[in-house]
Amino acid sequence: MKARAEALPTQEMLINMGPQHPSTHGVLRVILRTDGEVVVNARPDVGYLHRALEKIGERVTYAQYMPFTDRLDYLAAMNCNAAWAWTVEKLAGIEVPERAEYIRVIVSELNRIASHLIAFGSFTADMGAFTPFLYAIRERERINDLFEDICGNRLTYNYVRIGGVSADLPDRFLEKTKEFLDYFEPKVPEYNNLISYNKIFVHRLANVAAVTPEDAVGYGLTGPNLRGSGVPFDLRKNEPYSVYPEFDFDVCVGTGERGTLGDCFDRYMVRINEMKESVRIVRQAIEQIPEGPVMAKVPRMFKPPVGEVYFRAENPRGETGIYLISDGTVNPYRLKIRAPSFVTMGIFEKITKGLMIADVVAVIGSFDIILPEIDR
Amino acid sequence: MEPKEIFEKVTEKFGGKAVELQEEGFRPAFVVVSPESVREIALFLRDDPALKFDSLMCLSGVDYKDRFAVTYHLHSLSVGHQIGVKTYLPREAPSLPSVDMVWPAANFQEREAFDLYGIVFEGSWDLRRILLPEDWEGHPLRKDYKYPEFYNGIKV
Amino acid sequence: MMESLAISLVDALPVLSGVPLWTITLLVMVMVAAVVLTFALTYSGLATYVERKVAGDIQARVGPNRVGPVGILQFLADGIKLLLKEDIIPAKADRFLFVLAPYLVFIGSFAAFVVVPFGVGLIASDLNIGIYYLMAITSLVVVGVMLAGWSSNNKWALLGGMRAAAQIVSYEIPVGMALLPAVLIAGSLSLQDIVRSQGGLFGIFGWNLFHNPFTFLSFFLYYVAALAETNRTPFDIPEAESELVSGYHVEYSGIRFAFFFLAEYGDMFVVSALATACFLGGWHVPFLDAEALPALWGNLLSLGVFLGKTLSLVVLMMWIRWTLPRLRVDQLMRMAWKYLVPLTFVNLLGVSLWLLLFHGEGIPRMIASLFG
Numbered sequence: 001m002k003a004r005a006e007a008l009p010t011q012e013m014l015i016n017m018g019p020q021h022p023s024t025h026g027v028l029r030v031i032l033r034t035d036g037e038v039v040v041n042a043r044p045d046v047g048y049l050h051r052a053l054e055k056i057g058e059r060v061t062y063a064q065y066m067p068f069t070d071r072l073d074y075l076a077a078m079n080c081n082a083a084w085a086w087t088v089e090k091l092a093g094i095e096v097p098e099r100a101e102y103i104r105v106i107v108s109e110l111n112r113i114a115s116h117l118i119a120f121g122s123f124t125a126d127m128g129a130f131t132p133f134l135y136a137i138r139e140r141e142r143i144n145d146l147f148e149d150i151c152g153n154r155l156t157y158n159y160v161r162i163g164g165v166s167a168d169l170p171d172r173f174l175e176k177t178k179e180f181l182d183y184f185e186p187k188v189p190e191y192n193n194l195i196s197y198n199k200i201f202v203h204r205l206a207n208v209a210a211v212t213p214e215d216a217v218g219y220g221l222t223g224p225n226l227r228g229s230g231v232p233f234d235l236r237k238n239e240p241y242s243v244y245p246e247f248d249f250d251v252c253v254g255t256g257e258r259g260t261l262g263d264c265f266d267r268y269m270v271r272i273n274e275m276k277e278s279v280r281i282v283r284q285a286i287e288q289i290p291e292g293p294v295m296a297k298v299p300r301m302f303k304p305p306v307g308e309v310y311f312r313a314e315n316p317r318g319e320t321g322i323y324l325i326s327d328g329t330v331n332p333y334r335l336k337i338r339a340p341s342f343v344t345m346g347i348f349e350k351i352t353k354g355l356m357i358a359d360v361v362a363v364i365g366s367f368d369i370i371l372p373e374i375d376r
Numbered sequence: 377m378e379p380k381e382i383f384e385k386v387t388e389k390f391g392g393k394a395v396e397l398q399e400e401g402f403r404p405a406f407v408v409v410s411p412e413s414v415r416e417i418a419l420f421l422r423d424d425p426a427l428k429f430d431s432l433m434c435l436s437g438v439d440y441k442d443r444f445a446v447t448y449h450l451h452s453l454s455v456g457h458q459i460g461v462k463t464y465l466p467r468e469a470p471s472l473p474s475v476d477m478v479w480p481a482a483n484f485q486e487r488e489a490f491d492l493y494g495i496v497f498e499g500s501w502d503l504r505r506i507l508l509p510e511d512w513e514g515h516p517l518r519k520d521y522k523y524p525e526f527y528n529g530i531k532v
Numbered sequence: 533m534m535e536s537l538a539i540s541l542v543d544a545l546p547v548l549s550g551v552p553l554w555t556i557t558l559l560v561m562v563m564v565a566a567v568v569l570t571f572a573l574t575y576s577g578l579a580t581y582v583e584r585k586v587a588g589d590i591q592a593r594v595g596p597n598r599v600g601p602v603g604i605l606q607f608l609a610d611g612i613k614l615l616l617k618e619d620i621i622p623a624k625a626d627r628f629l630f631v632l633a634p635y636l637v638f639i640g641s642f643a644a645f646v647v648v649p650f651g652v653g654l655i656a657s658d659l660n661i662g663i664y665y666l667m668a669i670t671s672l673v674v675v676g677v678m679l680a681g682w683s684s685n686n687k688w689a690l691l692g693g694m695r696a697a698a699q700i701v702s703y704e705i706p707v708g709m710a711l712l713p714a715v716l717i718a719g720s721l722s723l724q725d726i727v728r729s730q731g732g733l734f735g736i737f738g739w740n741l742f743h744n745p746f747t748f749l750s751f752f753l754y755y756v757a758a759l760a761e762t763n764r765t766p767f768d769i770p771e772a773e774s775e776l777v778s779g780y781h782v783e784y785s786g787i788r789f790a791f792f793f794l795a796e797y798g799d800m801f802v803v804s805a806l807a808t809a810c811f812l813g814g815w816h817v818p819f820l821d822a823e824a825l826p827a828l829w830g831n832l833l834s835l836g837v838f839l840g841k842t843l844s845l846v847v848l849m850m851w852i853r854w855t856l857p858r859l860r861v862d863q864l865m866r867m868a869w870k871y872l873v874p875l876t877f878v879n880l881l882g883v884s885l886w887l888l889l890f891h892g893e894g895i896p897r898m899i900a901s902l903f904g
Contacts, residue, residue, distance in 0.1 A: 015687045037691075037861060047507040054492075055517055090403065128765055128858025134591040200766055201857045217430050217453060220481025233453055307401030310434060310449050310460070321434050323449065336436035338485075346484040357691070358769070358860045375507060 012040060017360070019048050025122065025364060026371025030348075034357060042352040042360055044345050049375035057335030062088050062302050063162055065332070070156035072337065073373045075118050076316045078104075078111040078147075081160035083313035086241060087322040088162045090311050092304035099292040100164035101243045106177070106285045107150065107159065109278040113184070114143045115316035116271045116278075123268060123365035124195055127204055132195050139187060142180050149173055162302065164295035174286050181279050188276050196272060205268060206259025209351045209363045216262065219350075220343040223318030224274060225367055228254035228267030235314035247284045249277045264366035271368070274316075301330050317341055317368055337376055341369035377457050379405035382427065389420055398462070404449065406460040411472040414446075414463055415499075418478040421450060421461070428452045429459065432479035437489035439519045444470045444495060465495065474500035492517040537564075565646075568656050572645045576797040577607035583797075583850050590854045617786035622685055625783065629683035633676045634784065634791035640672030641795035644802040649723045651815045651834035652823055662723040663715060666806065667708055670761070673799070674700045677770070677780050680792070684783040692780035695861050696763060696770030702868040703760040703767075709876035710754035713747045713883040714740050714810035717892065723806075727814030731821070739813040743894030746882035751811040753876050755845075758803040760868065762796060765853040769861045804845035805838075812841050 017030040027048035033041045053068055060068075069084040070077040082104045089096060121136030144154040149170050151159040159166055195201055211221065216229040226233055234251040236244045252273035254266030306328045312321035318340020325334040344367050352360050383397040386407055393413035398406040409417050421429040429450040438445040444465040451458045463472060474497035476483040486497045487506040494515035497503055505512065511528070514521060524532055537560045539553070581596065581604060588595025596603035621630055644666050646656045659665050674697050681693015715721055717740055718729035730738045740747045760767040770780055781792045808814055815834035823830065859867065890898070 013687060015691075047505075047509070050507040052516065124857065128768070129856060130587075131591050131854050134593060138592055195857070198857065200859055203863055204857060204860055215480075218480045220432060220479070231453065238456070305401065307403070308406075309403045310458075312433065319433075321449070323434055323436055323447070325438065334436075334438050336434065336438075338434040338436075342484060342488075343481050346481055350480075356860060356862065 015357075025369055026374075028364070028369070028371055028374075030360065030364075032357065032360065037356045039352050039355050039357060039360060042349060044348050046342075046345060046371070046374050049371050051372075051376065053376040054335055054337065057332050059331060061330045062304070062332065065335075066161065067156065067158045070158055071372060072339065072376065073115075073315065073317060073320070073341075073370055074155055075370060076111050076115040077155065077157050078107040078159065079115075079313065079315045080320060081157060082108050082242075083311070083315065083320045083322060085160045085162050086313060087309060087311040087324050088304065091307060091309040091324055091326055092302075094163050094296055094298060096164055096296055097293045098243065098290050099168075100294045100296075102285050102289040103165050103169060103294065104160055105243055105247075106282055106289070107147070107157075109281045109285070110143050110146065110177070112278045112316045113275050114140045116275050117143075119271055119316070119365075119368040120191070120268070120275075123368075124201070126361050126365045127201060129195055129198075129201065132191060135187075135191070139184055142183070146173070146177060146180060149176070161295060161298075163298035164293070166295075168294045174289070177282065178286060181283055185276075185279055188272060192272065196269065202258050202265060204358075205265035205362060205366070206263055208259075208264045208359050209355060209366070210260035210263040211347065211351060212262060215347065215350075219347040221318070221347065222340050222343070223314065223316070224252075224267055224270040225318060225340075225344055227252060228270045228366075229262035230254055230256070230266075235312060235319055239312075241311075241313065243285075246288060247281045249280050249284075252277060264362050267366045267368075303328060303330055312338070315340060317370060317373065318344065320373075339373040339376060341367075341371075341373045342376075344369055345374060377426070377455070379407070379459060382457075382459050383407050385424070385427065386417060386420070390417060393417065402460065404458040404460045406447065406462040408462045408464070411463045411465055414461070415473040415475055415478065417461065418448070418475045421459075422478055426455075428454050430454070430479075432475075432481045432485075433458075435475075435482050435485035435489065437493035437495050437517070439493065439517065440464075441519055443467060444493060446472060446489060446495060448475070469496075470494065471496035471498055473498050474503075476500055491515070494518070564656050568645050569642065572642050572798055572801070573794065575801055576794040577611060578604075579797040579800070579846065580610065580793070581607045582847065583853075586847060586850045587854050590851070611790065614786050614790045619788070620783075620785045622783050624685045626683040626685070629679045630783075631788075633680035633683060634788045634795075636676030636679065637673050637795045638676075638791045638798075640670055640676060641798040641802065643669045643672075645798070647723055648802065648805045649727050649809050649814055650838055651832070652825075652830045654815075654831055654835055655724055658722055658724045660720070660722045663711055663721045663726075663806075663810075666723075666802070667704070667711075670799070670802065671700075671704065673795070680784070681780040684780070686783055689780050689782050692770045692782070696780055699763070699767065699770060699861075699864060699868075700761055702865055703757045703872070706753060706757035706868065706872035706876045707761055709873070709880050710750045710757060711806070711810055712880050713750045716883055716887055717743060717747070717894070723809050723814075727809050727816070728823075730813045731816055731823075734819055736813070736818050737896035737900075738816065738894075740811045740894075741813075742896050744883065744886045744890075746879050746886060747811065747894075749879055750876075750883070751807065753872060753879065754811070755807055757868075757872055757876075758807065759849060759852065760864070762799040762803055762849075764796075764800070764849055766856040766859050767864055768853075768858060769864060800846050800849055801842065804842045804849070807845055808838060808841040814838060814841075 013034050015032045015034060017032055019027040019029045029045040031043045031045060032039055056068060057065055066081060066084060069080040072080045117136040117140045121133035125133040147157060148154050151157050211229045213229045213231050216226050216231060230253055232251050232253045237251055252270045254261060254270050256266060258265050304326045306326060308325045310321060310323045312319045320340060321338035323336040324332055327333040352363055379397060379399055386394040390413060393410045395408045395410060398408060421427050429452045431451045431453055433449040433451050435448050438447060444467060446463050448461040465472060474486055476486060483502060486500055487503060489495050490497060490503055491505040491507050492515055513524060526532060541556060541560060585595040596606040599605045599609045621627060647659055647662045647666055649655045677696040678693050681689045714726050718726040730740055732738045741751050763770055781789055784792060815838040817833050817837050
């Protein structure tokens, strides 16, 4: 019987999971060759959102480039802003006042919570449970309200400046943040009760696309994707920058609790746990924030010294690295952004071999990629 | 390990192929190597027990006005040190061996360097344009790039 | 029943005595069909509104509230919008099959309303093969779905159509097996007979649900298998919005899409009605004997009770949809073939043995006979 089944000619189907698709988190095109429901080859085709951000960087000044970093990963805009600021400050050796660093950490961690909420919401929506997405958005609206108080914007903040932040915290911001944290902290166990350990959800994700730790490191996975494979590497702990050494928090690592180590469920749980840790960090930052100025003295036409610097920050999606070459003029000479989602897509073709089409959607969601970052 | 020690180790093994160490004003420091030796030096850097650079943080092409360069930023998860590796390439027909069998993360970033600079990575298992359309002409990040008038008949 | 209605109509209106009986019967049939269809369509429209309100409640938001009081006319607005949309048929699609598919799905779904026992004497046609007919006519949906998937000339639609066909056909077996206990207890395939067999004992304890442990299990097995039949989450892989971009009805627009949509809600009602009729006592009013009540009161009360039970099961389906994630297609098929089919078989065996051992008596009746 088996020989008869193998002798039947079956055609491979070439399906285009086109640029417009509800669950590819942006304009990502995946060219699927499937044998029935099983994927033979899934090639990602990126570049639909290429806006030449690196070339633009060579034309504008350092301060003018800040709004462009917002559009890099718009769900973690504060983190990208801060990464750019830290890179230039590392190059030019600028001392940032301590209050500004604390503010940067507070907004970065709040933005990490917001970004992980969207990752959690859209991932469960891809899996078919539409409701958690709305709960996540409801929480994120409150974070957006906080950011609106700070800088007036709800998505692309342009708040961090080279040398500090653009404005001090408004009245009662710290109390409102504390209220939000008190409101949000019981929500994460609530989400776990509602969906994380739901039998159907676990069955969809356990043992799907398991990435071994060696593969994760070799393919350049970073952030929650790397930690989901069991590698306890977090830039905030291993190569601390800014005021992160002052805080006490745990690194969330995947444990293979419901399947293989490094499968989609592990990556998902790492993000859920990271939200809890971010709440801890913000609480400590609110306690410890000192008074003082929020902006260092940086000349208007800022000319850093000649040199090359590479700085990386822990963004919600991985490590955002910026390689900056300066030739002493007001414009950067070369600006290369190492976007975490771009490097993560490198493993996509390998990891989706032999999965079913529904699993391809799970993989895209569990890697938490975002297209503007990939395409820059 | 300090960049000087890493540079010495590489020179020990590969002699003249490691050209110089760029330290002042470069964070992390760069070990400049000759283009043909990139792959073997990469293998050495990854596998040597004292160095163990198992993570490629960033691979980028650079256009210094008189020549191209490809820079690799490496990091070791076990030991914790960082180093940069740089090779200089001539402007016409820049090409060098690919390192995607050393660090698979290199593939997408090499494709990007090829796409935006025209640097050819020999031996790469997949070298196609990644960010720009397949039939785009020219390599935009070069300093002497002229924006095209038309693309497939559409005024750009 | 149509004949008797025709005869009573002729008696009531002597002016019709000249017309041959078969014409009047035909007219009565058409009127009854029109009534049932109107009910079915109104129900489907309102069900879309209720679904959106239930979804809003579960998702911490309001749902439609603009059109009409509390937004209740939303379904009319949606219907008019869909009617006014451009009717797009893809260029390379198989025109005839493309147009035919929604009608097949619609017929498969709404023709089942004919045997639904709405109340005492309120059934469009009390076929003596009621359940058999229901199972057969709802299978027409498979044909429609496959045609839709194939004729759209779209790989995503094809995938959706194939998945849907596999799913519906696989779950037909547990559905049938889970319904058989009710048939065995009543000794008849006619739905009114099945409902009547659940009478007495305060109108609640006569339900087949409490008859014996196996029928208790049957109800849940039937409900789960029926959820899969109607392509509802967690079994909505054929129309998975986020994966297959609407699956087999991706190329449909306007009123054709509305047909698929309405047919889904119609299916939900039929399936819930069947569950009510077979397991939850149908139109039996608690604490009253519906058949003994005066004609109009008996009809209305039993209709109200039946609709109440059925619609709560429908709302339960909606609740489940907005709570649970979706099963992958191989997990879905595994659940049908490895879990539901053996379970329903064993269940059927259990019911048969019980009926043999206890001469068809259920637990409540045995307890009642102890008290005399």
